[in-house]
Amino acid sequence: MFNLIKKDFAILSKTKSDLLELLFMPFILLIILGFSLGNVFMSEFSIDTFKVGLVNEQTTAKSLDRFEADLQEDGLPAPAIAELLTAAEESDPEKALTRLLQDESLEELMETQNFDSEKAAEEAIASEEIRSYIRIPENFSYNAWKSLYLNEENGAELILNTQSDGITGNILQSVVNSFIGQYNVESSIAIATQGEAEVSTDSSEYGEVVQLSVEEPINAFQYYTIGMGVMFALFTAPSLATRAFKEKEQHVFGRMMLSGMRPLTYLVSKFISGTSITFVQLITLFTLSTVVFGTFADKELGFWIALLTLTASYALFVGSLTSILTSVSLYSNNSSTVGFFGSFVSVFAFLGGSFTPVDQFSEALKKVGNWTPNGAAMTSYLQLLQGFSLQEVFPLMSRIITLTVIALVVSVWIFPKRRLE
């Protein structure tokens, strides 16, 4: 088995055109795209400083008055009431939220714009001035206090209305969740999401996003290092499958079978070759990009571990794709069949958003994109870059793994187990 894989590596390393396509091309492209689209990219895809609307319908004074009235009604002694009111004022959730939104750490990420009414905010969304707003409803602080100090009411509700289910939507969701976490009154403040329901489903998919670390925004080199890497990794599969077709055509495969080797052994060797070549390819590209452009230079060990894990699972997928294409090429006597299936790869590459950020796609395309393994891989990589942990990226990664398993099963299923025609 090792012999077979070593042979695939040896041949690849001797084939200039393939090396060029699989390693050199993505690097050149990322240089070109990184430099030329650097600026355009930042404005179009920037996740730094996006605008968030804030509609504050409550005033702390009013809430305090109401709360005081309630306390008096309950017949609490005056000193106790005074103490509670001071505590309440200090722990005003509205102030905490506005403070957080204005926090330095979020400054380079988003900009808060105040609106007088929900209507004004809706208009701003309609005119695409903003894509999301947070509404603090009337009685927000009051309800929070009631729940916090008196165990009454169901707690306060914070309303998040967002039209963005992309990265910005996620970030906002994280910010709000993080606020709730900080406020440490999960029971007293809930979040209600309006607008496109995407965010809430996404958030459950990505797991509880409580911690938001505000990293440097993704720059063009990072985006295209990932984009090109993920896309060109896909091309490894047809490249190896074409070789498998050649091995059959030139009767080298027959020679192997004559030695008593089982056909399945051969298929497995292609799977492992595809996986390991892709892994080496991606790591080489990441390393090269980091050495030349400092792409991932400032990342910590945790990021690299997550990166390696994600890369490994994506490499496994490409391995399984290699396996399918190998099956197809051994099954068919026609080299164009391999080419035909190979061209799916290009479609995948497009849908996965290697060239254009998926954020610019239509909703439907976006969904399809995230179900392509490379699209899922790409989103996962970008999330890792934004400081998401491996655990948080796992749901997306599990799509890749699922697709890998499916691809493997299919490839074994269509593999001609009998001797060959």
Added chain:
Amino acid sequence: MLEVKNLKKTFKKTVAVEDVDLYIEEGESVGLLGPNGAGKSTTISMISTLLPPTKGTIKYKGKDVLKNPDELRPILGVVPQDIAIYGELSAYANMKFFGKIYGLSGSQLEKKIQEILELVGLSDRQKDVVDTYSGGMKRRINIAVALMHNPEFLIMDEPTVGIDPQSRNYILNMVKRLNGEKGITILYTSHYMEEVEKLCDRVYIMDHGRIIASGTKEELKNILSNEETIVIEVAERKQAFTDLLVSQKGINQVAEEENNYQLIVSKGDQLLGEIFEQARQTNVKIKSIHIQTPTLEDVFLHLTGRKLRD
């Protein structure tokens, strides 16, 4: 040792091989002679267990090869018609790869590689990439790889196609040695009659998917015992002359090639006078006339009315 009965192979609608019966005894060197497209490669692929026949049986030492391919495979060496080698790798790397596939390793593998490289005369170029080899060298490495596991039975499919005479001679002598000194049983496919004539004890002649004649070289030539071959060299061939030759009584077959006519005639008929007369009539200038003892080529010509290499 090997017995093939009633072998047939159809690809979709084309019948590539039909009614093929043949046998090979241990230590024999058997030739399979036939023009391009005769069905030689297809027959060989079936015998070497790589292509399932549409019909027929193949038995090795009495056992059905189709049901138990693993009985035959370990002792079988196959030299395919195409160069079945990784061109991107060196000869040495190729041999190492295929040797390992056959379970060789370590110093045993190393020794075997060097021994065979010596045999095929590629020792000094072993580290070079196969793609940089000449046609003859590629053919030799193609054979070398098939010898890595000491096969007792070697099937060679046109191992000398398209190479220079020197390399060809080298290969022919090598095959003769493999058969003579090492006792390897050989099934040798070719469309070159001289090769088969030089190498093989027995010959099967194939055409249009069928065996049209078989036997020892002598037996086959005996088919022509009542005939002989006349080769006429002319300055320029003319259709009128050809027509006269074809209609001449006593001339059984006429084949043309460049400035030559090859005639198969009944022995004893005194035809030279007629031939000179016909040449004079049609204004063809005869440069020379030879009367030859028959070759296998002539046998093929006799049987099919065509030359082996049309």
